[in-house]
Amino acid sequence: MISPPGESPVVLYTRDLSPERGCLSLCGNVEDLTGYPAAAFLDDPKFWNQRIHPNDKPQALDALRLCLRVGSAAIDYRFLRQDGVYVWIHDSCSLISKDNLPRGIAGTWIDITRQKYAERLTSEDPGEKVTGLVNRKTFERSLADLIADAVNSNDEHVLCYIDLDQFRVINNTCGHTAGDELLRQLGWYLQGKLRVRDTVAYLGGDEFGILLESCVIRQDHRVFAGIRQALSEFEFELAGRKISITASIGVVPINKESGSPARVLGMADIACYAAKEQGRDRVHFYTEEDEDSEPRIEMFWVDRINQAMQEDRFFLYSQPIVPLNGAAGLGGHHELLLRMKDEAGKLVPPGLFLPAAERxxxxxRIDQWVIRTALSWLDAYTDMIDPAQRIGINISGQSLANDDLLEFVLGELTHKGIAPERIYFEITETAAVANFKHAIRFINGLRDRGCHFALDDFGSGVSSFAYLKMLPVDYLKIDGAFVKEIANSPVDYAMVKAINDVGRTMGKQTIAEFVENDAIVAMLKEIGVDFAQGYGIGKPRPLNEFFNP
Known part of the structure; x- marks a missing residue:
């Protein structure tokens, strides 16, 4: 990989009063700073000016003119080294006078590249707390800057999208504290393998992003092979064990034809997906042939989702959750489900658009719409709904990882004046485990106000019972994959019974999903499951039909 230039000694220079005439003398290690010998600057008056970054050139020339008017000036700009890497230079100059007449300009060049990139990491956003690196929002701003730079200067950059292979296994076997520490060490390990000016960001979950400035894919293949090799050589030590990782890497160029940051990220994600499909632990360079891949099809839904939000084509349905065995004090509940209509007014199956929304x-944004709409509806019809009934709202893993979600929900509850005990939130087991610390904070923050929680798809994870005792939820929704075959499979029957028994021991109520017929209902009653939900109980209906018989 390309190593950053070192911190060069100060370079002293003198130059003619005319900006067009260049340098007259240079003193100091100019070659260490720029990669060029002093003679290159002295022999060609335009040499300095031609290698200033196009976006910085006007300000650099303005600083020279300012020096002529007021006697001194200073400017920071990017200078293109001989190796093709831009360095930041602090240029401070003063007017040389003799007999009260200006005779020339004297100044200094100082390499401030490290300082500039340190400022970028600390001034805009403190980054993701897990790793100490910049986060997705800051990364996307930096990506937008590089796209603008490519348009203005015709320069080319590169985005690398890194997805760690099988990271969930590490989380499940070693715990989330160890997983967080691995991410933290890996982030700074990667940063140390790259140039100072390159950006490494933690994008969430098990994903990292790298922005390589002034990098051309067709010329720098060794850089990407080096990143993959560096990842394979990384070792994380835990309790005397050394854990190695691999990663799937998607690479996409950033040039004047890139378009929006979302488009570039989408292409990088597609390339990363292709790397995984090809066997993981490899680099895949985005090509037009990737257009027909599954992520590309999901990208097609992004515009449709945004358009549906703008045109108010999202709707809420409700599905009943009924008590079994006539247990005292158990009122029926309703889960709210999201639906979208296409341009022709036809319902779109959630399985088509929700994966794209997550990816x-x-x-x-969708979750906020659901929460706001659901609470507005409940506020309008509170007096018509049995106080024992609770309304369930689903929360995505993406929202769960957002520290602002708790404040948003509390604000909406306060604004609407709704009793929190009328609401329960559903989070999937997978999302809760993947965002464990955020989940605990969110659940505790709302349970303290009176809200309830359900852990959806329980039993689908390999560490379900281990995490259950740490998640303060009220309901366990038993994964429908076990429930739907319970009448025919002794194994599924045993799984449902085990989950129900553990739930009861821990003081949690259970809800069986995918209840499709009377035979399943009978089995669930025999086991002692508290609630049932599914097409055999009641199909989802539009929320505006909630009170219809």
Missing amino acids: YHLAG
Whole structure:
């Protein structure tokens, strides 16, 4: 990989009064700073000016003119080294006078590249707390800057999208504290393998992003092979054990034809997906042939989702959750389900658009719409709903990882004046485990106000029972994959019974999903499950039909 230039000694220079005439003398290690011998600057008056970054050139020339007017000036700009890497230079100059007449300009060049990139990491956003690196929001701003730079200067950069292979296994076997520490060490390990000016960001979950400035894919293949090799050589030590990792890496160029940051990230994600499909632990360079891949099809839904939000084509349905065995004090509940209509007014199956919303980070906006709409509806019809009934709202894993979600929900509850005990929130087991610390904070923050929680798809994870005792939820929704075959499979029957028994021991109520017929209902009653939900109980209906018989 390309190593950053070192901190060069100060370079002293003198130059003619005319900006067009260049340098007259240079003193100091100019070659260490720029990669060029002093003679290159002295022999060609335009040499300095031609290698200033196009976006910085006007300000650099303005600083020279300012020096002529007021006697001194200073400017920071990017200078293109001989190796093709831009360095930041602090240029401070003063007017040389003799007999009260200006004779020339004297100044200094100082390499401030490290300082500039340190400022970028600390001034805009403190980054993701897990790793100490910049987070997705800051990364996307930096990506937008590079796209603008490519348009203005015709320069080319590169985005690498890194997805760690099988990271969930590490989380489940070693615990989330160890997983967080691995991410933290890996982030700074990667940063140390790259140039100072390159950006490493933690994008959430098990994903990292790298922005390589002034990098051309067709010329720098060794850089990407080096990143993959560095990842394979990384070792994380835990309790005397050394844990190695691999990663799937998607690479996409950033040039004047890139378009929006979302488009570039989408292409990088597609390339990363292709790397996984090809066997993991490899680099895949985005090509037009990737257009027909599954993530590309999901990208097609991004525009449709955004358009549906703008045109108010999202709707809420409700599905009943009924008590079994006539247990005292158990009122029926309703889960609210999201639906979308296409341009022709036809319902779109959630399985088509929700994966795209999750992958391309639209789920947070959708969740806020659902929460706001659900609470507005409940506020309007509170007096008509049995106080024993609770309304369930689903929360995506993406929203769960957002520290602002808790404040948003509390604000909406306060604004609407709704009793919190009328609400329960559903989070999937997978999302809770993947965002464990955020989940605990969110659940405790709302349970303290009176809200309830259900852990959805319980039993689907390999560490379900281990995490259950640490998650303060009220309901366990037994994974429908076990429930739907319970009448025919002794194994599924045993799984449902085990989950129900553990739930009861821990003081939690159980809800069986995918209840499709009377035979399943009979089995669930025999086991002692508290609630049932599914097409055999009641199909989802539009929320505006909630009170219809």
